[in-house]
Amino acid sequence: MNAPDHALKVSDEALVASGRQVLEIEAQALAAVRAALGADFAAACRRMLACTGRVVCTGMGKSGHIATKIAATLASTGTPAFFMHPGEASHGDLGMVTDADVVLALSNSGESEEILAIVPALKRQGNVLITMTGRPGSSLARLADVHLDARVPAEACPLGLAPTSSTTAALALGDALAVALLEARGFTAEDFARSHPAGALGRRLLLHIHDVMHAGDDVPVVRDDASISAALLEMSRKRLGMTAVVGADGVLRGVFTDGDLRRCLDDEDTDLKSTPVSALMGRSPKTIGADALAVEAARLMEEHKISALVVVDADRRVVGALNIHDLLRARVV
Known part of the structure; x- marks a missing residue:
């Protein structure tokens, strides 16, 4: 039986059961990250609050997609931020980073070569390095000024290969940072509207x-x-x-x-x-x-x-x- 034939024989009930199992595994992953949240999270927030530059988010592959979203969320909630591709950083984009910036690097394995390659340059420049990995003993975790533990019990992918629970956990941890910073800054709905002038909220709160x-x-x-x-x-x-x-x-x-x-x-x-x-x-x-x-x-x-x-x-x-x-x-x- 080839793959298309097999897919056609899968019942609706089996598809729903699979979806529910994924959500259950990812819910357990979020619970694990929540339980691990502690002093390091507060330290990361303190470093970002003290930052006089921007938060530079970086990551490869799926972690890069999550880092892009975290940067967008931070920027829209009162913490200036942008995404930098670590591969491009080694070929000139590192010039976007100033010594006043904090770098938030995401890597589930903590061994992403493209990120590890730019860490020495960031260290020489004096940037604060905050990392988010699923392995506290990894190279990237050891090099960090602050490490955020994003370990999950298991990926939702039955093959254990596709980033699923790990990316959900990293995304949620990024949201937790953004909201904690938002509240610490006293960021208001009017502040939010100013960074969303074309959105519905911006029109409602800024148009007189x-x-x-x-x-x-x-x-x-x-x-x-x-x-x-x-x-x-x-x-x-x-x-x-x-x-x-x-x-x-x-x-x-x-x-x-x-x-x-x-x-x-x-x-x-x-x-x-x-x-x-x-x-x-x-x-x-x-x-x-x-x-x-x-x-x-x-x-x-x-x-x-x-x-x-x-x-x-x-x-x-x-x-x-x-x-x-x-x-x-x-x-x-």
């Missing part, structure tokens, strides 16, 4: 009303003695589905919306040319300040079932306006 509102001549505004037809013309020009209504002093008196217009059109006794907009405007409009977060405008619109807001200053003078489409374009909602 003044970034998305219409201002100046684009704001629909009429005086409270203007007629409904004048208000309709202003609404049509500015295309926000409403117009702010202000007094002679420029202070907001109310808002006239598409809904108000429909109601007055249903009333045959309303003369659009002679009836002042103040007679039919909403007198308790929802407003927001220009420095508020854009996400707050979304919350107000949802809470009050409205589609637009007037932006006012501390004296309730109109400085802008926005509607739900502005928030959609900014991808706040």
Whole structure:
């Protein structure tokens, strides 16, 4: 029976059982790494917190992939970091490392030739070397200033060859470092957003009303003695589905919306040319300040079932306006 024929005969139950066994083995691996966590982990965190440069993560093969992810996680959570390929490091990339940097080297065996080849240069430069291996007695572990024990009871691969439990353990240990450093630095959601300006969280925490509102001549505004037809013309020009209504002093008196217009059109006794907009405007409009977060405008619109807001200053003078489409374009909602 060839391999494809054998694969076709494997039952769904066997596939599920295999998957569950892998997860169980990897859960045991994480438990083992957790139990081994101690003073060395704290020492590694202290060295990274004291670092005035970057954390340079390096590793070969699958360990390199894990090191790349650890570097990305550190960088996005307040610890400047990048990945350096150890093979390329011997051919010039070592110049990316300054004497202020801490090096985090990953190798399950602790004997990766490409990493061991660059250790003497790192030592001469005075870099702190933190290693993460599955063999505390390995060459790389012995050369480290701090060694993190990432030993696992077994790989999930039944052949014991493919890195599985060991890479899961290293990845989790990297996450543990990143989160411990994050908490030690007092890193906040706003800090996280600053390094993710294009992401959903960044938009929610960094985008303000003044970034998305219409201002100046684009704001629909009429005086409270203007007629409904004048208000309709202003609404049509500015295309926000409403117009702010202000007094002679420029202070907001109310808002006239598409809904108000429909109601007055249903009333045959309303003369659009002679009836002042103040007679039919909403007198308790929802407003927001220009420095508020854009996400707050979304919350107000949802809470009050409205589609637009007037932006006012501390004296309730109109400085802008926005509607739900502005928030959609900014991808706040």
